[in-house]
Amino acid sequence: MELFTPDFGLIFWMFVAFGVLFFVLWKWAWPVVLKTVDSRADLIDKGVEYAQSAKDQLDHARESAQAVLDDARKQQADILREADKLKTQIVEQARSAAQIEAQKVMDSAKMQIEQQQKEAQLQFRNQVSEFALRIASKVVKNEMKDQKAQTQLVNSMLDEIESK
Template sequence: MELLTPGIGLIAWQLLIFLTLFFVLRKFAWKGILSALKSREDEIDSALKMAEETRAEMAKLKSDNEKLLAEARAERDEILKTAKETSNRLVEEAKAKASEEASKILEDARETLAQERATMVDGLKKEVASLSIGIAEKVMKKELAAKGAHTDLVNELISEAKLN
């Protein structure tokens, strides 16, 4: 049991060495250790503040980026809307112009057809008149082959002319 219980002298010497070491360390090392710990604590606080500022700046940049994306999307939608409206307007204008030109071409064709019809009718009238005169001439020659028939025809025409 003696091994387990230290002697009073040993305890006293250990206490004296501990207190001497404590005072020496306190006198020479304690300030350096405390200043190093304080310096390290200040560096950690500074790093934490910088991390918080960086986090806040990143959050601000993220919100700015989202805002810019929203603006870009809105601008894209506006451009697409304008392009669609322009496209629709151009299509409508092209349809109207095509319809107008088709109507004009149809009207021109009708006028041309009417003119050609009138020309054909005039030509037919002239041809019918020419044929009628030719037929009448041949009939007259045949009927008026005799000399007395001419005189009878002239007298008859004169009497009809007086009636009119």
């Protein structure tokens, strides 16, 4: 059989064979295979994308965690500083309050002392007058018989002393 002249029988059967093969594969093989291959490629693409975004998110999360930590530290320092300030303030306030209280106590004590002094003076005056009366009466008993004249004399003498 000649090599370069295509044989009709073989051409005919080749069309038939290819047609049958193509139909069989087109119907039952390629849709399934290509669908899986395509969707698997999609799945892998998506997986890579997802992993990438996850990695991004992780990096981001680490950053944000660090930020939160830094913020917390700053807040802590702030709070401590505030507390320190508050402490000194409270101490100061307490001190001033105590001073005021002490002043009050002292003032009232002074007033009491003054009062007592006054009372004491009054008492003293009464006693002195009594003593003086007693002395005077004894003196006048001896010197004067008349009670009335005696008392007048004494009072005038006492007034004299007081006015001095």
